[in-house]
Amino acid sequence: EAGVAQSPRYKIIEKRQSVAFWCNPISGHATLYWYQQILGQGPKLLIQFQNNGVVDDSQLPKDRFSAERLKGVDSTLKIQPAKLEDSAVYLCASSRSGTNSYEQYFGPGTRLTVT
Amino acid sequence: AQSVAQPEDQVNVAEGNPLTVKCTYSVSGNPYLFWYVQYPNRGLQFLLKYITGDNLVKGSYGFEAEFNKSQTSFHLKKPSALVSDSALYFCAVRDGGTGGFKTIFGAGTRLFVKA
Numbered sequence: 166e167a168g169v170a171q172s173p174r175y176k177i178i179e180k181r182q183s184v185a186f187w188c189n190p191i192s193g194h195a196t197l198y199w200y201q202q203i204l205g206q207g208p209k210l211l212i213q214f215q216n217n218g219v220v221d222d223s224q225l226p227k228d229r230f231s232a233e234r235l236k237g238v239d240s241t242l243k244i245q246p247a248k249l250e251d252s253a254v255y256l257c258a259s260s261r262s263g264t265n266s267y268e269q270y271f272g273p274g275t276r277l278t279v280t
Numbered sequence: 281a282q283s284v285a286q287p288e289d290q291v292n293v294a295e296g297n298p299l300t301v302k303c304t305y306s307v308s309g310n311p312y313l314f315w316y317v318q319y320p321n322r323g324l325q326f327l328l329k330y331i332t333g334d335n336l337v338k339g340s341y342g343f344e345a346e347f348n349k350s351q352t353s354f355h356l357k358k359p360s361a362l363v364s365d366s367a368l369y370f371c372a373v374r375d376g377g378t379g380g381f382k383t384i385f386g387a388g389t390r391l392f393v394k395a
């Protein structure tokens with residue numbers, strides 16, 4: 166089966182600009198996650214969708230970050246305006262729903278550099 | 281609140297020797313535990329999980345992990361290390377009780393296997 170797709174792979178922007186990342190999960194996976202991974206740290210969950218509903222966005226900086234998952238498939242994560250501290254790799258992951266199906270499958274990530 | 285700790289930033293082992301990467305966790309309910317591996321310039325890959333059942337779980341590439349409830353640990357092990365095992369390893373925990381849907385990742389342990 167095809168894996169999780171993400172684009173772009175790399176992005177360089179100046180602070181105060183906006184940026185958007187796209188993710189296409191594995192077909193049939195109901196749960197979609199966006200993580201932020203800062204260099205030297207583990208992934209930090211930003212937002213988790215179950216189909217097209219949000220189940221956790223407690224660590225999403227809502228004043229500048231937004232995410233949507235229309236039709237319960239693709240998802241977009243936006244940052245507006247970007248800050249220097251947003252420089253990180255943004256990972257998208259998906260997983261099946263159902264009992265014991267909690268392992269996540271990750272995309273290659275988008276490396277964001279804010280200058 | 282749930283948490284996970286990987287006490288070693290780096291583990292060095294000679295090829296052919298056994299390896300252990302340590303992980304301890306804290307959750308209020310039943311722990312769902314995971315190990316992921318990140319190779320250079322590649323996304324995170326699922327290795328193995330513990331949800332319930334036998335305390336010793338086997339995963340990909342000859343890795344296994346032992347769930348120890350009394351010590352709240354889930355150490356990753358392999359009987360004979362390969363140079364190709366050199367990578368960044370992340371332990372993750374999800375609260376299977378009333379802790380919500382979030383998966384928390386550790387900071388990661390870099391494994392170096394020397395030929």
